[in-house]
Amino acid sequence: MNPIFKDGNQKTCPPFQTSSVLSAEVESGNIEYKTRLDPSSSDRFNHLVTQMKWRLAESAGHGEAIYELGVRDDGSLLGLSHDELESSLMNLRAMAEELDAEVSIIREIYCGNGRKIIETLVRKRWANQNSFVEVRIATVGDHEAGKSTLLGVMTQGEPDNGRGKARLNLFRHRHEIESGHTSHIAIEVLGYDSAGRALNYSGNFASWEEIVTASSKVITFIDCCGLPHYTKHTIRGLTGHSPDYACAMVPANTNEISHVTQDHLSICHALGVPLFLLVTKLDIATKVRLRHTLKRLYTILKESSPSRVPFIVQDQETVVAASQKFSKETITPIFFTSSVTKMGISLLHSFLNLLQKPPISQSATDSGSVFQIEDVYDLAGTGLVVGGMNKAGRINVDDTMWIGPISDKFYKVTINSIHRQRIPTKCLIAGQAGAMSISSSVAIKPKKGMVLLQSGEPPPIPHTGFMVDALCLSGILVRGCQAVAHCGSVRAVVKVVSISPETIVKLEKLHSGQKARVRFDMVNSSEWISLGENVLVISAGPIKVSGQVTELYIN
Template sequence: RTRGSRCLQTNLKLIDPTQYRFEHLATQMKWRLQEGRGEAVYQIGVDDNGMLVGLSEDDLRSSLKTLGRMAEKVGADITILREREVDHDADIPRKIAEVLIRKVPDDQQFLDLRVAVLGNVDSGKSTLLGVLTQGELDNGRGRARLNLFRHLHEIQTGRTSSISFEILGFNSKGEVVNYSESRTAEEICESASKMITFIDLAGHHKYLKTTIFGLTSYCPDFAMLVVSANTGIAGTTREHLGLAMALKVPIFIVVSKVDLCKRDTVERTVRQLERILKQPGCNKVPLVVSTADDAVTAAQQFAQSSSITPIFTVSSVSGESLNLLKVFFNIIPPLSNSKEQEELMQQLTEFQVDEIYTVPDVGTVVGGTLYSGICREGEQLVVGPTDSGQFLKLTVCSIQRNRSACRVLRAGQAATLALDTFDRSLLRKGMVMVSPEMNPTICWLFEAEIVLLFHAKTFHKGFQVTVHVGNIRQTATVKAVHGKVSPPPYHNLSVWRNPAVTDRTFYEVLLHGIPKLRYFFNTKT
């Protein structure tokens, strides 16, 4: 059975199967792993109709042994997520087991999930990521976050102003792979079967445009909202929560710094979060995680329903409940299954440019996300639009994912592409690299339906806004408001670019293989 994106297989028992039966079960497991993009969950002791029958201790161990043989045959490992007793009135205790099967993907195509990290300034976002990825607890003064900062002023102020990336890996046995045992990102990628890429975003309100760019451009699978236990919901917390919900990014919450305050204060902050999540505008179901069993349940239900919002209470200094957060990251499945991934890969190539570098002895390098198609070394693409509205030819010389060489890039994956001697001055953020067969065109005018989240004044014709569409951030002017549509407060707008702005004055419209675009109008700017 497939729930959400995770393949779930129920088996009553797997005791001493015949050779023919064993081959059939191994083939079934291989198909389940393929459907789940390298992951599947097996429930032992559960009937096909979902009834919790349970097995005796001996039968359960025999079934798990058979399951291990099946996994070994298909090149996978098993991890027992949890065991529990059922039918307590029986004379012989009966148990069920939930097992995670994970396969090492071929050709370094490990499962990669992107998590955007949101939260108010000084809520402990960068410190939490430093502890998770470095494997060492913080000293209470922010030592763990130093490796995440990219600029001197960030180190001096302790506040993130740019977008940075950190990785946390899990091997096929579900064990954490981070910088505590691996010196480089290449070693982490080689050892990991599943990779969590954290997108560390700014919390201060003056860097809100950077945060919005990170949410719209990098297409995170999930969002982690970090709330400080001692300050509660303050500053940009509500705004970041609203952004994630407006962009329909599944969100979970981490209450940090629980070591700084009493238990009553932590519980008050959690109750405050529960009240906000249950409000009509959110309609979420909060799920407080306090045990490993809760973490497994939260990961499964979070993937199945967009209304479930897990809440963790952790400390980066004492390490309280950090293991529960790691269990959650280890189990959480991708949003898309293999069928949806195959459909995207069959479309024409579209790579959106987010970052541009000049690397010695390599040349011009661009970083971004492949939205559709497949990109290979040596592939011929066109990039644009330029200031004159043209698309220029280029060749992809080499590809790297998480600083490791990669020959093939598939839809949904983020990477950096080396373009050799291509002139960097012709490139800018917001451009796209597409297949020449796509025949891309540009436009000056587009229509959009918007939700007015907050605005202190009247929203009217001639109003100037900043439009965030994917990796494009562009000033624009409202040319016409066509009126409200049901349900309010949706509006149908025609938006025109600002003729006074000479940089980034074009919007590309890709007529083939276009993914779902997300629009956000920053009406405060």
């Protein structure tokens, strides 16, 4: 079944048809077109190896490139004979070996007359066990959507028994096992090797550390809560844990898309987290109920993300198209899955294997270190350990950094050790999550929402307020009211000080759908906020306001 919009216009189509062409090859990016690979000399071979090295580097340093064999530079589909393809693949693998990379075939497209196109993934084998690519995905949706169950099937390889057996390994507390509902954020990993094989249930790896060490790509799932009274945990998962993408799950047998699911979708959109959807529990859904669910989903998606077209993923061809177009912010992929029959699981694996990590801006790479603290531990024999995300710069073992704000001050600490996905490493670069053992000459008590900043003099000064280019998503924001601001790992009570629209006259209220520059001041204590951060402000009503930080204020 290929769903359509109410106006009847088809919105999903395979990217390759024998009568179609691709867009012309571009010089930048990690996609390379080749009519055939048949180097006539060693100089030509070395040139092709250099070209591949450049394409691998174009994936934001993540060591992945797509090679289309049998496609001209202008995007027209030529196709190759069996012998030409065998020769081209042999040469492609020889080129990859020169760069310590591996080639895997994504799909084959038949063009007629015995000719076909091969699409391949070239992925580096990382010599450093800590150089794997990590893609972070937050799972959201109602508590009846089967999020934890599906993650259990994905990471363990065994189908569910229909009563939630697959989810038990993800639960952390006894009451979660008894109720079947997640009450805290759970973290799970899924590893792929350089050939794209899932390693979690290959039989050779027994622990988290072994899976990560052997992986070229690691998918970190941030399993968020689905019950409405745990919404604050879900928001923290979408802000403090810094996901690259969000995966919203909707049960196919539902009578109506729940308010919780709609709320999660709007929060993802407000925070700018790219979203793909899984329609779950397909094994117990009727065709009528499934059609009703899809119609409602399409309506909600058109309202919340009009720039993205819903895209049904139904085979390997549409998986590849989805993975490429999704990163370009043009589509919202929709998968159909069942944790009992494992329908759609192989397509989801292919999608995750091809999904690219969003590039880190050059300014974040080159600027001073900013590490957002999301977890704090005091371990016997180790001392203080902080976990979180390195938002900018590079952090090395033995570095001296500022931590705070603690009672509106910053204190110097030393980085004793760093772990990434439980594996020891010597550094964290921008965009990487990790945990660090720290020590200080004075007694300190770090907490969530604090930061580690690059050392220097004078010490940093925390912020007492910030300005946001805001959009009111729902409710009415009134000047003088208090609300809770979520910004990265920071969760703070703030007060609305001013509302300044584009006109000269200042407003007392900001209604749903209106935009303005809104100043918020901290109520209880100062915090460290970064310019350009996405902010979500929530108050009673419910009032939701989102935007980006444009100015910062200090005492």
